[in-house]
Amino acid sequence: MSGSTTGAAAPLRARGALACLWGLAAVFVVLGHDGRRVAQLLILFLPLMAWLAWPVRSPAVRRWRRVLAWAGFMCFALDGAARGFLLDAYQSAPDSSLVLGAAANTNARETGEYLQAHWRTLLLWLAGLAAAGAWSWRLAAQAGAQGTGRLSRGLVVLLAVGLLVGALGYGSKPWRRLHPVVFWAGWSQSVQVLRGTLGDQEAFRRAELARARAAAPSVAREGPSTVVMVLGDSVNRDNMSLYGYARPTTHRLETQVRQLGDQMLTLRHAWSADASTLPALRNIFGFGGLGRQDAPPHLLALARAAGYKVWWVSNHDDVAVEQTHARLADVVDFINRTPGRSTMSLDGELLDELQKALEDSAPRKLIVVHLLGTHPHYRLRFPADANPFDDAPDSVERELERQGRPYWVRRLRQDYDAAMLYHDFVVSETLALTRNAGGNPGYRAWMYLSDHGQEVGHATDHAGHSPGTAAGYRIPALLWSNDAPRPERAAIAARPFRGDWAGWTMASLLHLRWPGLQPARDVLAKDYVWQAPRLPIAISAYDR
Incomplete structure (x- = not known):
C-alpha cells in the first residue's frame, strides 16, 4: 500500500x-x-x-x-x-x-x-x-x-x-x-561595434566644431537671444486639425495660432526628404548634406561657435542620435532609458527640463527638444485611458470603412490620433514656455517640425513608417518669434517647405551669418527658391 x-x-x-x-x-x-x-x-x-x-x-x-x-x-x-x-x-x-x-x-x-x-x-x-x-x-x-x-x-x-x-x-x-x-x-x-565607432564619432564632432570655428559665424543681432527647436517624430500633418483634419487633435496649437496672429507661421506644405529618423536628422542639422565636404558644419557646432549655449533635451534613447548630434551640445539630457518602440516614457516629462534650460542665465541659448511624438507603438505615446476617439464611430471612422480599411488599421488610427492629441499638449506647452519662462528678456523664437511622417491607413492598409507613400513624408512645420509681425505671413505659409532645409531657417531664427549662408533655402527669406526634393515616390504637387 x-x-x-x-x-x-x-x-x-x-x-x-x-x-x-x-x-x-x-x-x-x-x-x-x-x-x-x-x-x-x-x-x-x-x-x-x-x-x-x-x-x-x-x-x-x-x-x-x-x-x-x-x-x-x-x-x-x-x-x-x-x-x-x-x-x-x-x-x-x-x-x-x-x-x-x-x-x-x-x-x-x-x-x-x-x-x-x-x-x-x-x-x-x-x-x-x-x-x-x-x-x-x-x-x-x-x-x-x-x-x-x-x-x-x-x-x-x-x-x-x-x-x-x-x-x-x-x-x-x-x-x-x-x-x-x-x-x-x-x-x-x-558594445564591440560601439566601442569601435565611438572614437570615430568623437573625431567627427571635433572636426565639425573645428570647421564651425573656421567659418567664423557671427550673430547679426544685439542683446539676449533664446531659440527653441522642437522635433517631433512620425507626425503626419494630415492628422492635425490645425491642417484641416476632421478629428479635433490640435485644439491647443490652434488656439495659440489664433492668439499670436502675425507672429505665428504655419507652413501648410511641409515635407520631409526622408521617411526615417536618422537620415532625417542628419539632413536637418547638416543643411541637407551632413558629411559632404562642401556642406556647412553641423548646425549645433555653428551655433556654439557663434556664442550660443546649446542644450539637447530628449525623450529618445538612440546611440546614433546621441553620438552624431546630441553630444555636440553643451548640455545633454536624455530622460528615456528604454530603447525601441516599447518605451512608455511620455514626452510631457521633458517640459521641466525645458523650463530649467530657459531659466539658465546664458545670454544666448539654443535649446533642441527631441520628442517621441507619435512614434509607434501609438498607444504608448499618451496616458492610459486618454483616447477620446475610441468611444463611438465618427466621420473619420466612417471614411476609413468606406475605403475598405480593416478594423486593425482603424483601431491604430484611433490610437495615433490620441497620441496626436497628447502631442498637441506637449508642443503647445513648449511654445508657451518659450514665450513666457525664464528670466532673460529680449529676442525669442520657436520652431517645430517632425522628422518624417507616418502612414496610418491614409493610402494603404498599413500603419508605420512608409517610404513608399506620401504619408511617410508629409510633416507639420510651425514658427513663432517675438519679432515684429510678418505682414507677408500668408505668402510664406503657402510656400512648399523641405525638412532637409530646416537648418537654413533655423540659422535665420538664430540670426547666424557666415560665408556659406544660402538665403535661397530659407523659407523666411524674400529670395527663397523652391526645389523639389528627390523622393523615391512621385508627388503630383508639393503645394497641396
Missing part, C-alpha cells in the same frame, strides 16, 4: 516541482521586463518545461537533461537579475544608450572601481541568484525524475500545446531576440 502511495505521489511531486520552477523563472522575468514581454519570455521558457515533464527512461539522459534545464533556467534568471539591477539603479534597459555607452567606454580599472563602489548592492543580487540557482537545481531534479511512467492524455495534450506555442515564439524574430542567449550575444556585439 505504501509503495503504491509513493508511486502515485511521485508524479505529483514532479509536477509541483515543475510549477515551482516555472514560478521562480516568472519572478526573474518580471524583475527585468514588463507588459507583454513578460508573457513572451515565459512562452520562450515553455519548451524547457515541456522537455522536463516528459518521461525519460535512461538515468544518464535524465542527468544531462537536469544540467541543461538548470543552465537554461539560469540564463533567464541572470537576464532578469541584470535587467532588474539596471532598472533599480539607473532606470535603464541594458540596450539603452546609457548602458551601451558606459560599457563601451569602460576599461578594466574603471570596472574595478565600479565594483568597489557598488559591491553591497551587487552582493545582494548575487546572493539572490545563488539561492535561486541552488533551489532550481533541486527542482530540476524533482521535475525530471519521471522515468518510465506514462502521461495522461490531458497532460500529453497540454505539453503538445506548450511545445507548439513555444515553437511559434521561437519562430518570431522579435520574440526570439528577447531570449537571454540571443539578446546578450547581440548586446555584446553592439
Whole structure:
C-alpha cells in the first residue's frame, strides 16, 4: 500500500516541482521586463518545461537533461537579475544608450572601481541568484525524475500545446531576440561595434566644431537671444486639425495660432526628404548634406561657435542620435532609458527640463527638444485611458470603412490620433514656455517640425513608417518669434517647405551669418527658391 502511495505521489511531486520552477523563472522575468514581454519570455521558457515533464527512461539522459534545464533556467534568471539591477539603479534597459555607452567606454580599472563602489548592492543580487540557482537545481531534479511512467492524455495534450506555442515564439524574430542567449550575444556585439565607432564619432564632432570655428559665424543681432527647436517624430500633418483634419487633435496649437496672429507661421506644405529618423536628422542639422565636404558644419557646432549655449533635451534613447548630434551640445539630457518602440516614457516629462534650460542665465541659448511624438507603438505615446476617439464611430471612422480599411488599421488610427492629441499638449506647452519662462528678456523664437511622417491607413492598409507613400513624408512645420509681425505671413505659409532645409531657417531664427549662408533655402527669406526634393515616390504637387 505504501509503495503504491509513493508511486502515485511521485508524479505529483514532479509536477509541483515543475510549477515551482516555472514560478521562480516568472519572478526573474518580471524583475527585468514588463507588459507583454513578460508573457513572451515565459512562452520562450515553455519548451524547457515541456522537455522536463516528459518521461525519460535512461538515468544518464535524465542527468544531462537536469544540467541543461538548470543552465537554461539560469540564463533567464541572470537576464532578469541584470535587467532588474539596471532598472533599480539607473532606470535603464541594458540596450539603452546609457548602458551601451558606459560599457563601451569602460576599461578594466574603471570596472574595478565600479565594483568597489557598488559591491553591497551587487552582493545582494548575487546572493539572490545563488539561492535561486541552488533551489532550481533541486527542482530540476524533482521535475525530471519521471522515468518510465506514462502521461495522461490531458497532460500529453497540454505539453503538445506548450511545445507548439513555444515553437511559434521561437519562430518570431522579435520574440526570439528577447531570449537571454540571443539578446546578450547581440548586446555584446553592439558594445564591440560601439566601442569601435565611438572614437570615430568623437573625431567627427571635433572636426565639425573645428570647421564651425573656421567659418567664423557671427550673430547679426544685439542683446539676449533664446531659440527653441522642437522635433517631433512620425507626425503626419494630415492628422492635425490645425491642417484641416476632421478629428479635433490640435485644439491647443490652434488656439495659440489664433492668439499670436502675425507672429505665428504655419507652413501648410511641409515635407520631409526622408521617411526615417536618422537620415532625417542628419539632413536637418547638416543643411541637407551632413558629411559632404562642401556642406556647412553641423548646425549645433555653428551655433556654439557663434556664442550660443546649446542644450539637447530628449525623450529618445538612440546611440546614433546621441553620438552624431546630441553630444555636440553643451548640455545633454536624455530622460528615456528604454530603447525601441516599447518605451512608455511620455514626452510631457521633458517640459521641466525645458523650463530649467530657459531659466539658465546664458545670454544666448539654443535649446533642441527631441520628442517621441507619435512614434509607434501609438498607444504608448499618451496616458492610459486618454483616447477620446475610441468611444463611438465618427466621420473619420466612417471614411476609413468606406475605403475598405480593416478594423486593425482603424483601431491604430484611433490610437495615433490620441497620441496626436497628447502631442498637441506637449508642443503647445513648449511654445508657451518659450514665450513666457525664464528670466532673460529680449529676442525669442520657436520652431517645430517632425522628422518624417507616418502612414496610418491614409493610402494603404498599413500603419508605420512608409517610404513608399506620401504619408511617410508629409510633416507639420510651425514658427513663432517675438519679432515684429510678418505682414507677408500668408505668402510664406503657402510656400512648399523641405525638412532637409530646416537648418537654413533655423540659422535665420538664430540670426547666424557666415560665408556659406544660402538665403535661397530659407523659407523666411524674400529670395527663397523652391526645389523639389528627390523622393523615391512621385508627388503630383508639393503645394497641396
